[in-house]
Amino acid sequence: MREANSGGQVNIVVALACEARPLITHFKLKRQSAEAGFAMYTNNQGINLLVSGMGNLAMATACGFLAGKQSTAYGEKSAWLNIGIAGHQHVAIGEILIVHKVIDSDSSNTYYPPLMLEIECKTTSLISAQAPEGQYVDDSAYDMEAAAFYKAASRFATSELVQIAKIVSDNRGCPTEHITETKIQNWISENVAVIGEMVQQLLQYSEDYNVVYSLPEEYRTISKKVHLTASQKTRLAGLYRRFYALGGSELIRELNTKDYVSAKSLIRTIELLIESL
Amino acid sequence: MKFSCVYIEEEVVNTQRVQEILQRLPPTPQVTIKRYGEVFNRRSQNFRLQKQKPALILAKKHGNLVLPAPTGYGFNDNPGFYFSHMLNCVYDCRYCFLQGMYRSANYVLFTNYEDFATQLQIKTHGQSVNPVFYSGYDCDSMALEPVSHFAEFFVDWFADNPAATLELRTKSTQLRSLYNRQPVSNCIIAMSFTPKDIYRRWESKVPGIEKRLDALKKLQEQGWPVAIRLEPLIYESDFENSYDQLLSDIFEKIDGNRIHSISTGMFRMPKTFFKNISNLYPDELLYARKYEQSHGMIAQSSTQEAEMLESIEDMLCRYVPIKHYYRCA
Ligand code: SF4
Numbered sequence: 001m002r003e004a005n006s007g008g009q010v011n012i013v014v015a016l017a018c019e020a021r022p023l024i025t026h027f028k029l030k031r032q033s034a035e036a037g038f039a040m041y042t043n044n045q046g047i048n049l050l051v052s053g054m055g056n057l058a059m060a061t062a063c064g065f066l067a068g069k070q071s072t073a074y075g076e077k078s079a080w081l082n083i084g085i086a087g088h089q090h091v092a093i094g095e096i097l098i099v100h101k102v103i104d105s106d107s108s109n110t111y112y113p114p115l116m117l118e119i120e121c122k123t124t125s126l127i128s129a130q131a132p133e134g135q136y137v138d139d140s141a142y143d144m145e146a147a148a149f150y151k152a153a154s155r156f157a158t159s160e161l162v163q164i165a166k167i168v169s170d171n172r173g174c175p176t177e178h179i180t181e182t183k184i185q186n187w188i189s190e191n192v193a194v195i196g197e198m199v200q201q202l203l204q205y206s207e208d209y210n211v212v213y214s215l216p217e218e219y220r221t222i223s224k225k226v227h228l229t230a231s232q233k234t235r236l237a238g239l240y241r242r243f244y245a246l247g248g249s250e251l252i253r254e255l256n257t258k259d260y261v262s263a264k265s266l267i268r269t270i271e272l273l274i275e276s277l
Numbered sequence: 278m279k280f281s282c283v284y285i286e287e288e289v290v291n292t293q294r295v296q297e298i299l300q301r302l303p304p305t306p307q308v309t310i311k312r313y314g315e316v317f318n319r320r321s322q323n324f325r326l327q328k329q330k331p332a333l334i335l336a337k338k339h340g341n342l343v344l345p346a347p348t349g350y351g352f353n354d355n356p357g358f359y360f361s362h363m364l365n366c367v368y369d370c371r372y373c374f375l376q377g378m379y380r381s382a383n384y385v386l387f388t389n390y391e392d393f394a395t396q397l398q399i400k401t402h403g404q405s406v407n408p409v410f411y412s413g414y415d416c417d418s419m420a421l422e423p424v425s426h427f428a429e430f431f432v433d434w435f436a437d438n439p440a441a442t443l444e445l446r447t448k449s450t451q452l453r454s455l456y457n458r459q460p461v462s463n464c465i466i467a468m469s470f471t472p473k474d475i476y477r478r479w480e481s482k483v484p485g486i487e488k489r490l491d492a493l494k495k496l497q498e499q500g501w502p503v504a505i506r507l508e509p510l511i512y513e514s515d516f517e518n519s520y521d522q523l524l525s526d527i528f529e530k531i532d533g534n535r536i537h538s539i540s541t542g543m544f545r546m547p548k549t550f551f552k553n554i555s556n557l558y559p560d561e562l563l564y565a566r567k568y569e570q571s572h573g574m575i576a577q578s579s580t581q582e583a584e585m586l587e588s589i590e591d592m593l594c595r596y597v598p599i600k601h602y603y604r605c606a
Contacts, residue, residue: 100282100308112316115281115306116330123282123306158323160330205326212325212560245565275567 008206009046009078010199011066013153015059015145018181019084020051022189026196036065046203048078056106056130056148063152073233076214079161079202080153083195085169085184086126086143089136093174096191097141099164101125104147111150114160117201119194126166136172161205165198167191216240218252222266225259232263239270246277278367278424281330282306284316284383289337294388298335301424305333312336317364317381325557327382328369333424338362338387343396346411349606352444352504352538356408358400362387362427363416368448369481371563372509375415377550386421390430397434401441413446413467420449429454436461446506450484450492460500465537467504468493470527472519475511479563486526494530502537507589508605509544511563512581520589524596533597541589542605543582551575 029041041049052062100123102111128147219240260266313336346357364385555564
């Protein structure tokens with residue numbers, strides 16, 4: 001995984017290994033040593049991919065695992081993208097759809113992923129059900145994991161950074177029995193350019209977020225030099241941000257070269273400097 | 278006007294107004310929702326990111342649709358009320374308190390105009406003196422006019438109800454629906470201005486000062502009552518020069534003797550809104566500056582406020598009869 005504070009990151013989460021394969025090739029991802037039973041892949045462009053396994057529980061656990069691995073004290077956020085297959089009443093097999101509404105059929109909870117991606121493709125509502133649905137009753141897509149994905153991922157990122165795209169694998173004329181691993185792989189491959197565009201846009205959003213909200217490098221340096229309590233960390237972070245906004249970045253760099261007897265004296269020095277700006 | 282998505286409440290989806298609004302939009306994904314709060318008030322939203330791809334929410338407003346205006350808000354002592362057919366604004370002024378009031382940057386458009394009109398009627402009838410109704414408190418009154426046709430509907434209503442007065446507060450130049458009709462003497466078009474440097478720095482997406490002045494001039498020439506709002510007053514060391522220039526630009530185009538009113542209003546907001554915006558824009562100079570706090574409000578120092586008011590009021594005397602001037606609380 002990338003170092004903290006180095007721009008945007010996107011976590012792609014798929015349920016099946018065959019969904020992952022074309023993405024691994026396209027994004028030139030390298031396998032990381034397996035941890036907690038998850039197959040994880042990454043590259044140095046900020047793209048990570050995790051194969052969760054099927055079902056709600058597997059998906060929620062995978063998101064939690066990945067977020068835990070990435071958590072830092074500096075406030076960066078990754079974007080999250082769930083790619084997978086879904087059934088749909090009438091949309092053509094192999095067509096990719098962006099999800100604008102997710103209904104968890106178990107809990108009846110409804111989620112609305114904000115439509116942040118500027119991609120020429122249809123959008124759909126989607127019903128996540130634990131057993132594959134073969135009825136195609138609504139003008140909706142059907143899958144098994146999207147609700148769990150959205151619920152879990154939006155605990156770790158603001159909802160604008162959490163997106164879902166599904167490729168239609170079955171419909172009324174071509175039911176689930178026809179689905180094979182090879183077909184899934186082909187559908188993903190056929191849509192890999194669109195997925196690439198989604199990932200690029202999400203990388204940008206994640207970077208936009210991190211540029212503003214992650215703590216400046218100078219804060220990281222000083223917080224390693226001086227022992228800080230939790231409340232001092234919050235106070236110092238706020239002061240560093242304010243100092244930056246007031247145009248004091250040069251002064252901050254200078255401050256960081258000095259030694260401080262205590263966190264208190266550091267905080268006081270910055271407070272006085274802010275007063276003087 | 279382009280939106281990332283249109284969310285539509287089930288209750289209004291089949292109404293004629295909603296169907297007409299949808300026809301005015303380019304192809305946009307449409308999503309049915311139960312109540313607008315599901316999308317607008319959900320947790321885990323970032324106003325700033327969302328502002329890059331805002332959605333439109335078409336909804337029905339329930340409950341009190343017309344509310345008493347805050348004390349000292351208006352241009353006279355008559356009973357004052359405000360009503361908001363929209364929440365949020367298509368513009369992006371960095372000083373705007375709406376960023377701190379709402380979690381979402383999406384625009385909510387309440388489409389039950391007739392219910393608003395019923396409540397305006399009730400409030401008007403209950404008064405011994407003519408009430409004033411302010412629009413543009415939680416939004417910009419005119420910015421979404423090509424989609425909403427809000428002014429078209431309400432200016433008609435006020436034309437039929439001369440015992441009530443409407444102030445349409447705006448920074449928009451989308452004024453075609455006003456140009457295309459006879460002026461209505463109890464509908465005041467109030468436009469807000471700040472000096473060029475503040476405009477450039479903190480009024481993203483707002484039409485230029487020149488353009489707004491031209492639009493207001495046209496309305497004044499047609500016979501509409503127009504008003505100037507110098508809001509918010511933000512202290513800068515060279516504010517005197519900036520306001521001198523701004524007032525000269527304004528009154529080069531607008532006839533000061535014929536304006537309905539001109540007012541000043543300070544940059545102030547409730548502490549909670551200020552805190553929310555500071556967290557949203559930790560890199561923003563406007564929110565990193567030092568302010569004073571009293572009675573739950575954040576404000577510039579009283580010395581700065583007094584200095585600005587004194588100086589700007591002095592300048593104003595050169596252009597407008599002083600009876601047209603008031604300070605907005
Ligand atoms: S025009 Fe008014 S309502 Fe709109 S963003 Fe600016 S201050 Fe806020």
